[in-house]
Amino acid sequence: MSQLPVVVIGAGPQGLAAAAHLLERGESPLVLEAGSGPASAVAEWGHVRLFSDWRELVDRAAARLLEPTGWAAPESGYPTGSEWISAYLAPLAAVVGERVRYGTRVTGVGRRGRDRLVDAGRDGQPFTVHIVDASGRESRVDARAVIDASGTWGQPNPAGADGLAAIGERAASGSLSYRIPDFAHPQPFAGRHTVVVGSGHSAATAVNELARIAGSHPGTRVTWVLRRGTVGNTFGGGEADELPARGALGLRAKRAVDAGVVELVTGFRVERVEQAAEGVVLVSEGGRTLPAADRVVVLTGFRPDLSFLSEMRLDLDPTLQAPARIAAEVDPNIHSCGSVRATGASDLAQPEKGLYLVGSKSYGRAPTFLAMTGYEQVRSVVAALAGDHAAAARVELALPDTGVCGGSGAFDGDGDAAGCCAPTLLQIGRAPMSV
Known part of the structure; x- marks a missing residue:
């Protein structure tokens, strides 16, 4: 041996x-x-x-x-x-x-x-x-x-909210991606509607890049879909994050949402993916539908x-x-x-x-x-x-604090969950960072 x-x-x-x-x-x-x-x-x-x-x-x-x-x-x-x-x-x-x-x-x-x-x-x-x-x-x-x-x-997770591919998801695979696209080439997104599904750092990265494209290409629409009924810790710990670039990532996304560049949709759990003449339509378990999208970026982990x-x-x-x-x-x-x-x-x-x-x-x-x-x-x-x-x-590492308090929020709630300390997203003036 x-x-x-x-x-x-x-x-x-x-x-x-x-x-x-x-x-x-x-x-x-x-x-x-x-x-x-x-x-x-x-x-x-x-x-x-x-x-x-x-x-x-x-x-x-x-x-x-x-x-x-x-x-x-x-x-x-x-x-x-x-x-x-x-x-x-x-x-x-x-x-x-x-x-x-x-x-x-x-x-x-x-x-x-x-x-x-x-x-x-x-x-x-x-x-x-x-x-x-x-x-x-x-x-x-x-x-x-x-x-x-x-x-x-x-092994990327699917768009389907039950952990399995949504009905029609495989058939629509040509219009879906499960990785962060290369936004250095904006043509597939400029002047078009893109839906981002997911709540983590990858989703925030995609949303920020799409917001950047929207700033210079009129007609570009961005919809950000969260499964949870609350925003929770989607925007991260902000300036309290001990990894500054990670904190800035969430702050940029929050600015894009607050400015109306990105439409944030909560409590939307994908059940079906339908293909229409106008594009791909996501349908939730409760029967809600989103406007047809040219591209769907699935970043659910x-x-x-x-x-x-x-x-x-x-x-x-x-x-x-x-x-x-x-x-x-x-x-x-x-x-x-x-x-x-x-x-x-x-x-x-x-x-x-x-x-x-x-x-x-x-x-x-x-x-x-x-x-x-x-x-x-x-x-x-x-x-x-x-x-x-x-x-x-022996432990030779102390991991940086995320700055997040309050968790991801109640899954089915109408408002954010009570935090374990005071809210941290109070200042959003940090300059944007490339991510």
């Missing part, structure tokens, strides 16, 4: 950081990446600017691995996804080198000679990681531990792909599909104020000894995962795998 590699699933920010920590501790990582290059998921939203500063986007062990090559960490600023790759993630992947296999999709994880039912000698057997390469050839890799950093990018872990024994929260020990911290139904605590190996460990879910996948369906959260996770997990239990138990 000690001669086998630690398999890391995914060569994104957390997967590559895990490899850096493993190398620093003398371990042998093997990173399996389905895409053709490093951080392939990030590359798909490379046009989007992050609200985390460079100082929160570089893992410390990765920086130490890169420094002998002459690499220097960017000092400050808010990169786009593409800039994050070119200035940090791609150089890191190059140093990790042949330990990263691209075009390699994980199709299953098991235990050698033991299916899910077998107890006897289970923990003493290596993991078997089943893979398919770009040519379609199947093979298997043995591993002493598995760190699943595969993320959630490939993501969910983890657990299919390839079907032979693993998992302890996941039934609501979030996140490791049970961290669920209450990140569940938006429960956690409503301030920040969340950093999570480590003891929080992420599964009943399947040696298996850890890290990165955005560790949050399941919960929103607002930060890169720095994932870096702390992999630091702790790798320390545990290396037998340094003191380092694994």
Whole structure:
């Protein structure tokens, strides 16, 4: 077992950081990446600017691995996804080198000679990681531990309010998108009607960019659809947010709504998507309809792909599909104020000894995962795998406060829920920031 590699699933920010920590501790990582290059998921939203500063986007062990090559960490600023790759993630992947296999999709994880039912000698057997390469050839890799950093990018939630595709949603897929569009090319949106469905940071980003397009292209209409009956924390913590760009994101969206550039619709839960001569029409569960739209941007979050872990024994929260020990911290139904605590190996460990879910996948369906959260996770997990239990138990990160008080509001209420402290969205004079 000690001669086998630690398999890391995914060569994104957390997967590559895990490899850096493993190398620093003398371990042998093997990173399996389905895409053709490093951080392939990030590359798909490379046009989007992050609200985390460079100082929160570089893992410390990765920086130490890169420094002998002459690499220097960017000092400050808010990169786009593409800039994050070119200035940090791609150089890191190059140093990790042949330990990263691209075009390699994980199709299953098991235990050698033991299916899910077998107890006897289970923990003493290596993991078997089943893979398919770009040519379609199947093979298997043995591993002493598995760190699943595969993320959630490939599993966007649908527009349907019951968590399933709305009636007609698949048929109308040509007019729907489930990622933030590249608004640097405004032609598909200028002078047209776009509906944005969702209440998180991605939705706010899309709304802000559409508001910018509306400012210079007359006739552009923007409708922002929230499922909840209240605005709640949709606009975030404003100037109380300890990540200033994240706070500014919500403030810009609030200004666009207050100015009437964006029409905000609450309590609208999509049941059907109909195609009409004028465009796509969303119909709610209560029978309400929206004016026909040229484009619908569905930004309702993501969910983890657990299919390839079907032979693993998992302890996941039934609501979030996140490791049970961290669920209450990140569940938006429960956690409503301030920040969340950093999570480590003891929080992420599964009943399947040696298996850890890290990165955005560790949050399941919960929103607002930060890169720095994932870096702390992999630091702790790798320390545990290396037998340094003191380092694994140590907390080396205090997450920035969101500035949000009062939660997301009552789901079916007519007004905002009572807050846990005074409202924070009092000043909205901060200059707009590019997001």
